[in-house]
Amino acid sequence: MFYPIFFTTIDRSIENGKDVRRFLQLNYLLHLIAGCISVLLFWIYSVNYPLQLSGIVYLIVIIVVVLYYWKSPIPRWNLFNASVIFGVIVFIRSIREIVQLTPLWPGVFIGLLSTGIIAISAFLLVASIWKKFDKNINMSMAQSILNTQILFLGIRVVWDLVILFNVKIEDQNGILMSVYQFFMQNDILYFLLSMFFGLILPLIIVFIWVKQIKLFDNKIFFLSFSLLTSILFGEFIFKYFLLQYGLVL
Secondary structure: OOOOHHHHHHHHHOOOOHHHHHHHHHHHHHHHHHHHHHHHHHHHOOOOHHHHHHHHHHHHHHHHHHHHOOOOOOOOOOOHHHHHHHHHHHHHHHHHHHHOOOOOHHHHHHHHHHHHHHHHHHHHHHHHHHHHHOOOOOOOOHHHHHHHHHHHHHHHHHHHHHHHHHOEEEOOOOOEEEHHHHHHHHOHHHHHHHHHHHHHHHHHHHHHHHHOHHHHHOOHHHHHHHHHHHHHHHHHHHHHHHHHHOOOO
């Protein structure tokens, strides 16, 4: 959904050349693969027929846009903006149909935030792998991407603290308590794992990277792989909390 945002940035930040075009094409393919998997899962689990059709239309849109820019430069105003908007619409519909939250906006807000965090982490991993094959590519945008990741993770930390200590939840006996107290009594292991892998460890990794930005040239793969793995593990537990307890963390 958000991955195409990087395409224009790549085109502007790196000197044009054959290797840059291949790097863009690699990211195009990953974008298409992710879209295909998402839409396929809609159909495998028979989520909702209108949502399934929306997914097919979205998939057709991103395929057409990718083919259009496969060998041509990306202008400032481009069709990837339309694919991002279309992806957000399908995402919001899927949240409404699958999770059925009331109100809907917390799930949409955190869903978009977590999508941005995952997209950044995935892109950094792809860039780190490509860097091993093409030492000439200078990823000058790495600093701003890492700063954005810190911002997103910081917003999530603030959100989680507010939910944990200010939102009340009923336990099986009908007793009202804070979400933090609820987790301490009912799901302490998953809670601690989610906080560590979803928030603490990613922040540590990104801060190390920002402080030693030259690591982008040597130990970047280890950092980027650890970042994405940690975030994905944390996200699985966050989504478990969403489906099991209706808590948006």
